[in-house]
Amino acid sequence: MSRTTKRRLWGGVAIAIALAWIFPVYWVLNGAFQPVEALRSPTPSFIPTDFTLAAFDRAIDEQFWASLRLSLSVTLICVALAVVCAFVAAVAISRFRFRGRVSFIIVVLTIQMIPPEALFISQYRMLNDWSLYNTVGGLSLLYIAAVLPFTVWLLRGFVDGIPVELEEAAMVDGCSRVRAFFTITFPLLAPGLIASGVFAFLQAWNEYTLAVVVMEPDNRTLPLWLRGMTTVSNEAIDWPAVMAGSVLVALPVIIFFLIVQTKMTQGLVSGAVKG
């Protein structure tokens, strides 16, 4: 077999895999744009023949807006605080030597290994005691701490990647250290900051476990809202609306994800190759 034929053959395999893997996502889109009757017919239709947006209308109810507000608040608080705190911490461990530096890194790495499921019982009790149970503040606090270790780790990689010599050159030219940092290094860190911000966004927006544990059913984030739509009795599930809801929850994530993913994998791989 010639080299090109071989490549073509593998190309076919790759496309087949791509189609198989994406199918569940396609099936959601397909369902979201169909009327209820089409989804309940004995033979499934593989393309939305009776195209309609009615499902989105039904999905976007009052609960949706309340959940959207809640999810947005928690997510924005988490992103802002996590990125700022992780950024200063990353600068410290990357640019300075101090007693306890390695211990801090050990702690960050170890915390990453703690499964949330191993802590949620006492976190739940803690929020209960502090009257933070079922509040935006309580949920945000848990989310920030949950994303901090990884954002510190990610940003540290980015800060490490920028040579100190650049700052030093600016300082030779008469800049103060702080100014040198903010005019030279900081702009180069923008991709890292965006990557860690988007990571925090994705985590908080998608999180399910802690939200189930510390939020009441009347106060749902979007993932809980979406789940609520499918836990009614099987006969009553409005499938097109569920599919439309899934699209609504997934869309911002997919957009952000497409923007940032190359940088995230790069950061991850550079960390892996170093290790």
Place this chain on the structure above:
Amino acid sequence: MSQVTTAAPVDSVQQSPAPTRRRRRTGGAYWFLLPAIVLLLVAEGYPLVRQVIMSFQEFGRAQQFGAPPEWVGLENYRVLFADPQMWAVVARSLAFCLVAVGLTMLIGTAFALVMMRVDRTPRVLLQISMLLCWAMPVIAAMTAWQWLFDTRYGLVNWLLTNLGVGDFTRHNWLIEPLSFFLVATIIVVWMSVPFVAFTAYAALTQVPEEALEAGQIDGANAWQRWRFIIYPSIRPALTIVLMLQIVWDLRVFAQIHYLQGIGGVPSETHLLGTYIYTLGVGQSEYGMASAFALFVLVLTLALTAHYVRSLLREES
């Protein structure tokens, strides 16, 4: 900030001559760490300490309503370790983790190797497909799979029936533990493969071309090239991914909790995460739940100690 600036001139004198990563010695760095440390202490450290304490106490429904917790020493652990149901959950979780991680790593690496062998267009198509699946929020993905496996309207039942595999009309996939876990494994593997595929692919692109060519000239076959050239150079990346997958799949909660909520039999399908949840939030057995959670924590740390150690070696 000011501390950092003023400390600098003195420090530059005693700076170590390391050429690439110069670090300044300063106490000012502690202020930089403070916000992160405070947040981690409050939201992770304090609950952890509390949990350790609670695991040695009788802490149940009565305590929730104000009764003082009673110290019981190792009683919670004794009861837990004597409970065959708990060991069943542990065994089930380990088995699930083993199967899911094994499949994920195999399929993910295989996909990465396919990406290396194809032209640009099929590669980009495959990458976009992986990206979209990876980016799906867990619960959105769960609704997709619930819809595919739905008893009455699910495509899987329709397909299997029409392909003549058997009569799957109104077949319920979640009621039997074994097929419950078949569905759970499919979902978890489907979601995790893209991450493995991308990382493995990124690592594969770093394998030096010359080494591969040299191998080819020396007559190494595909398996030998993989075994002696490719695998050793992508190993570090694969090890990290493997560790992360083990941690993630051992504690898988959202998917199991979701599937239980739509028709699984909880008592027969609990994994570590859902079992803690049921003990604690469900039955208010906080002491027992804490003891079990700590056991899970130790188990996780034992499984990942190797990874943490190898990363630390690089630090010191």
